[in-house]
Each structure stands twice: as C-alpha cells, then as structure tokens.
Amino acid sequence: MTGKLYLVPTPIGNLKDITLRALEVLNSVDIIACEDTRQSLKLLNHFNIRKTLISYHKHNENGKSEAITEKLLQGQNVAVISDAGTPGISDPGSVIISKCIDQGIDFEVLPGATAITTALVYSGLDTTKFIFRGFLPRENKERKPIIDELVNRTETLIFYEAPHRILSTLEFLHENLGNRKVALCRELTKLYEDIMRTTLSEAIEYYKSNNGKGEYVIVVEGKSEEEILREASSKWESMSVEDHIKMYIDQGESKKDAIKKVAKDRNLSKSEVYKFSIDL
Structure with missing residues (x-):
C-alpha cells in the first residue's frame, strides 16, 4: 500500500495562523520535507512536533522528488512544507505533485496561509480578477518580456520582492506600466506589518531615502478602462x-x-x- 503526500501551508509570519488540520497532519506523517530544516524547526519545536526531516528546496527539488516518491511507494506518508505559505506557490512543491500524478500516488493539498490573497485584500484594489507573477527575474532582458505581456491587462497585478531589490523593481514597473496605484505590503501578519497605499512614482521617491526592510508583496492596479x-x-x-x-x-x-x-x-x-x- 502506497503512502500519501500532503502539501501543508505554514504561517507567513504569525505562528498562530497554523491550522488545526495542518498540525494534525504534521503530527501524523512519517517524514516532513522542508524548504529549510532550520527554519522549519522553529515552527515544529513551537508545537512540539518531532519527526524525521529532509531538505527539499529549489536547488535539489528534482532529485529529492525521486527520493520522496520512493518513500511514498514504500508506504510512508510525507508532508511537504515551505518556509512560509503554501508549497508550490513560488516555493518547491510542483515537481513532487507532477510525479505523484504520473505514478498514481494519492496526495492532498491543505488550505492555509498565503501572502497573495492577504496582500490583495489589504491593497484596496480590484479583487475580482488578478494575476500573480511571483518574483520577477533580476535582469531587465528577462523580465521585460513578462511585463510586456502584462502592460495592457486590466487585472490587478501581484508580485513578490526582496527588500534589497524593492527600489529597482518599483522603477522598472513605473517605467513600463506608468504611474499606477500600488500597495506595498510588508512583513504580512508579523509584528511590524506595514501597508503603504500610494502610486508608483511616490513609492519610488520614498524608497530613494528609505531602505526596504522585510519581504514585500507588491500589488499594482491593472490598466484602467x-x-x-x-x-x-x-x-x-x-x-x-x-x-x-x-x-x-x-x-x-x-x-x-x-x-x-x-x-x-x-x-x-x-x-x-x-x-x-x-x-x-
């Protein structure tokens, strides 16, 4: 009898946002595959969960997916978690899901915390339709074709960004999208959570004299009618x-x-x- 794979969302900042179902699954599985075992231990130790941990991140995802599949075929149950949020959304998870589908292995995706919808609702922009593009590439030659596909879309646009790249990304968005409304959602669910609702040009001026801190979700207004x-x-x-x-x-x-x-x-x-x- 094969085991079962669980994709388990973890809190994006506040440990209280873990679900009862997530705790139940993490306590029941044989193995937990973590994006960063050191980071995951903080969560697991907090809830007194003691399990065998294996590393499963973007640099070893293909190889480790094979190993996890073998364990599932041997009858072991495995949970996959990322550092924060839902596995498979800008985090490892999609490769192992594809392998499970190919081999007919049962898997379950639990609902839970995600920065995308939290930031979208906080933004005050249109929530009826949106496009999530995660982290844009670093180089303009790689991210320009992506933004060219989005410039005429009327959906709200959502991006992730690291603090040291926030200014350059805002300048890139302004250059290619024009001066649209934007919400900069920082450190979501954490103690110093901050939401800045402004325009791209005003946000650029702010970050020219202020360093970015924490992880960002950038929510940009779609092209208006x-x-x-x-x-x-x-x-x-x-x-x-x-x-x-x-x-x-x-x-x-x-x-x-x-x-x-x-x-x-x-x-x-x-x-x-x-x-x-x-x-x-």
Whole structure:
C-alpha cells in the first residue's frame, strides 16, 4: 500500500495562523520535507512536533522528488512544507505533485496561509480578477518580456520582492506600466506589518531615502478602462472618420457594424457617421 503526500501551508509570519488540520497532519506523517530544516524547526519545536526531516528546496527539488516518491511507494506518508505559505506557490512543491500524478500516488493539498490573497485584500484594489507573477527575474532582458505581456491587462497585478531589490523593481514597473496605484505590503501578519497605499512614482521617491526592510508583496492596479479608451482615442484623433470606418471594415466588420463602432468611439450619432460612409 502506497503512502500519501500532503502539501501543508505554514504561517507567513504569525505562528498562530497554523491550522488545526495542518498540525494534525504534521503530527501524523512519517517524514516532513522542508524548504529549510532550520527554519522549519522553529515552527515544529513551537508545537512540539518531532519527526524525521529532509531538505527539499529549489536547488535539489528534482532529485529529492525521486527520493520522496520512493518513500511514498514504500508506504510512508510525507508532508511537504515551505518556509512560509503554501508549497508550490513560488516555493518547491510542483515537481513532487507532477510525479505523484504520473505514478498514481494519492496526495492532498491543505488550505492555509498565503501572502497573495492577504496582500490583495489589504491593497484596496480590484479583487475580482488578478494575476500573480511571483518574483520577477533580476535582469531587465528577462523580465521585460513578462511585463510586456502584462502592460495592457486590466487585472490587478501581484508580485513578490526582496527588500534589497524593492527600489529597482518599483522603477522598472513605473517605467513600463506608468504611474499606477500600488500597495506595498510588508512583513504580512508579523509584528511590524506595514501597508503603504500610494502610486508608483511616490513609492519610488520614498524608497530613494528609505531602505526596504522585510519581504514585500507588491500589488499594482491593472490598466484602467479610462486609460484604454484614452489610448484608443489618441489613434482616432489623427484619423479621418472615413479611415476610421475603413479600419473596422478591414478587421472584418460589416459596414453597418463599423458605423456603429465609430459612432460609439467618437461619441457621434450613427446618422452623422453614416454620411462619411456613403462613398465607401
């Protein structure tokens, strides 16, 4: 009989945020795979949990996933935890899950603490739709294609960042996204938790004279409908009404539908726009 794998979220700062179910699982398994055994021992010792620990982090994830799979096939139950939050979300965990799926090994994902939703709600920005991108790469040549994919998205954008890179990342976001609203969520759930709701330009000015401290979640406003309309109207300003109609026809619209869209774009009546379409 094979064992079972458990993905167990751990507190992102406040040890009281551990769930009763998480404690039950950690007390019941044979082995706990930890991102950093030293860090995990602080949590486990606090709750008087004594188990066999193995190291499982991003640098050994592939090799250790094989070893964990073997132990599961031998009938042992294994819990995977990260230093903070939910395993598999910007932390090790996805590789072992893939192996379990491939080999038909049962696994269970427990709900629990995550910085993403905590920061999103704190931000005061749109919570109905969002995109989480974790840590951006260090080099501009690697992170530029990522931000180019996001610049026109209307969803709220969420990033993780380390304190020593906060200023450079804010400058990069401002350069590529413009001066949007942003919430900088620092040290979430900890004693010195801090939420700064501001704009990217104001945040840059602040961090030019203040060092970043603690881990950050950066929550950025998505592209607004007003900005989308403003950019679209700037294209029409240099375009004649006839060319505007032709543009929609070239995109596959019928003449009738093209007239409707131009009227809406330019806040004109359809009869007024129709006059420009007679000779088309």
